[in-house]
Every structure is written in C-alpha cells, then in structure tokens.
Amino acid sequence: xxxxxxxxxxxxxxxxxxxxxxxxxxxxxxxxxxxxxxxxxxxxxxxxxxxxxxxxxxxxxxxxxxxxxxxxxxxxxxxxxxxxxxxxxxxxxxxxxxxxxxxxxxxxxxxxxxxxxxxxxxxxxxxxxxxxxxxxxxxxxxxxxxxxxxxxxxxxxxxx
Amino acid sequence: xxxxxxxxxxxxxxxxxxxxxxxxxxxxxxxxxxxxxxxxxxxxxxxxxxxxxxxxxxxxxxxxxxxxxxxxxxxxxxxxxxxxxxxxxxxxxxxxxxxxxxxxxxxxxx
Numbered sequence: 001x002x003x004x005x006x007x008x009x010x011x012x013x014x015x016x017x018x019x020x021x022x023x024x025x026x027x028x029x030x031x032x033x034x035x036x037x038x039x040x041x042x043x044x045x046x047x048x049x050x051x052x053x054x055x056x057x058x059x060x061x062x063x064x065x066x067x068x069x070x071x072x073x074x075x076x077x078x079x080x081x082x083x084x085x086x087x088x089x090x091x092x093x094x095x096x097x098x099x100x101x102x103x104x105x106x107x108x109x110x111x112x113x114x115x116x117x118x119x120x121x122x123x124x125x126x127x128x129x130x131x132x133x134x135x136x137x138x139x140x141x142x143x144x145x146x147x148x149x150x151x152x153x154x155x156x157x158x159x160x
Numbered sequence: 161x162x163x164x165x166x167x168x169x170x171x172x173x174x175x176x177x178x179x180x181x182x183x184x185x186x187x188x189x190x191x192x193x194x195x196x197x198x199x200x201x202x203x204x205x206x207x208x209x210x211x212x213x214x215x216x217x218x219x220x221x222x223x224x225x226x227x228x229x230x231x232x233x234x235x236x237x238x239x240x241x242x243x244x245x246x247x248x249x250x251x252x253x254x255x256x257x258x259x260x261x262x263x264x265x266x267x268x269x270x
Contacts, residue, residue, distance in 0.1 A: 008240075010240060010243050010244045012244075012247045012248060012250075012251045013251075014251045014254065014255045016254075016255055016258040016259055017259055018259060018261070022258065022261060023258050025261075026257050026258040026261045027254060030257060030261060033257055034253040034254045034256070034257035034258075035253070036246075036249045036250055039246050039249070039250070117258075119251070119258075121251065123243055126239065126240060126243070129239065
C-alpha cells in the first residue's frame with residue numbers, strides 16, 4: 001500500500017549566531033538540554049532524551065524510572081550539515097516499529113558565514129502516520145492523544 | 161472543508177486555544193465544560209471554538225440541548241497543527257541552547 005502523499009510536510013527554519021559545527025553539536029549531542037520536556041510519550045516523566053550519534057542509531061527517551069521509549073531511528077548522520085531521523089510515534093503516542101508507518105525528519109545545517117548558521121527542519125511523509133489508521137481511531141474516540149496531551153494540557157493550563 | 165494545505169497551522173499559537181485543543185483531546189466537551197476548566201468566560205470559549213472549527217481542528221454536533229465539541233476525527237489537520245506546534249517550540253528552545261552553549265575550542269580548530 002502506498003498512499004498518495006496528500007499531507008504537506010511541516011517545516012521550520014531558525015537562524016543561529018554560531019558556527020555550523022556548534023549548531024550541529026548542540027542539536028545532536030545536547031539534544032536533551034533543549035528538547036521541550038513536555039513532548040514525550042512514556043508513562044514516566046522524561047529523565048533524558050537521547051539521539052545516538054550514528055546512522056542506524058536510536059532516538060529515544062529514558063524515563064525517570066529507567067524505562068525507555070523509542071521515537072525512531074537515525075537514517076542519515078552527516079555532521080555538521082545533515083541529519084535524518086524517523087518519527088515513528090503513532091496516534092496512540094506509542095512507538096510503531098513498522099517502517100511503513102515511519103514519518104521522516106530531515107534537519108539541514110547551512111553555514112551563512114563563520115559564525116552564522118541556518119537550521120532547517122522538514123517533517124515529512126506524514127501520510128504514513130495516518131496510514132497507520134490509529135489517528136482516525138483514537139482521535140475519534142477521544143482517547144489516544146490523551147496520554148501525551150494530558151501532561152501538555154496541564155502545563156498549558158497551569159501556565160495560562 | 162478547510163482541511164489540508166495550511167489550514168489549521170498557526171491556530172495553536174494562542175495559549176488558550178492550545179489549552180482548549182488539549183482538553184478536547186482528552187474528551188469531547190461542551191462550551192460550559194470547557195469554561196469550567198479554563199480561566200475565561202463562556203463567550204470567550206465559544207469564540208475560540210469557532211476559530212478552531214473554521215480551521216478544521218475541531219468539529220461539533222448537537223447532543224440534546226447542548227453542543228458537544230471534539231477534535232476533528234479526520235485527524236490530519238489536527239495532527240499537522242500539533243506537530244507544527246511541537247517544532248515551533250523545539251526550534252525556539254534550540255535557538256536559545258545553540259547561542260548559549262559554550263564554544264568548543266577543539267571544534268573550532270578543525
């Protein structure tokens with residue numbers, strides 16, 4: 001089954017005043033220091049988010065109780081210019097090991113000068129997530145998104 | 161119907177709309193139920209719901225004398241909008257981290 005790509009990719013661009021090597025290093029080595037804590041899928045609070053620095057590596061979270069939840073795999077590891085990872089989190093906010101259901105995130109680092117770098121993120125193949133059927137089912141029933149969004153809602157309401 | 165394309169994106173920039181969206185993800189609610197959980201009035205909730213509905217993130221249907229709102233089961237727009245929000249937050253945080261990270265002198269040498 002190869003669904004027609006009907007959902008446009010999501011993109012984001014940010015310009016940072018650091019050399020391209022440092023931008024790549026912070027994005028990957030220091031992933032845990034900047035990834036917003038509220039975006040995680042495990043039952044336990046997240047202790048750490050890890051991006052393994054090699055092609056074929058894992059991208060996952062470790063909970064405060066030591067449990068690990070996969071997010072995806074490293075497809076391309078090309079420091080300091082390019083990184084491609086899969087996002088295999090389904091509509092029930094669980095890791096979906098089926099590569100057919102894997103969306104992809106490509107991150108490109110472009111040096112605009114010695115101390116200036118543009119970082120572009122593209123999250124694509126979103127149809128594959130939907131093809132997993134779970135998005136339909138879970139949002140329709142009011143479940144699924146619950147687990148993750150629960151914490152998110154609390155954070156938003158408390159800060160509001 | 162305002163689904164694909166860029167519809168829906170940007171609608172969750174507003175913190176109150178994010179809160180409503182997240183509450184509806186937990187379970188379908190009426191305007192009154194939402195207003196009880198938020199520090200805003202019912203008319204204000206209704207106004208945000210209208211925007212979310214126009215953007216394709218939320219649908220509603222009458223249940224007896226009240227109207228119940230829930231996330232669009234189509235899911236596509238909602239998913240996309242939510243992921244968009246995640247990346248927006250993530251890149252903002254990354255920007256801050258990158259510019260405050262100590263410069264690695266060895267890295268500079270290469």
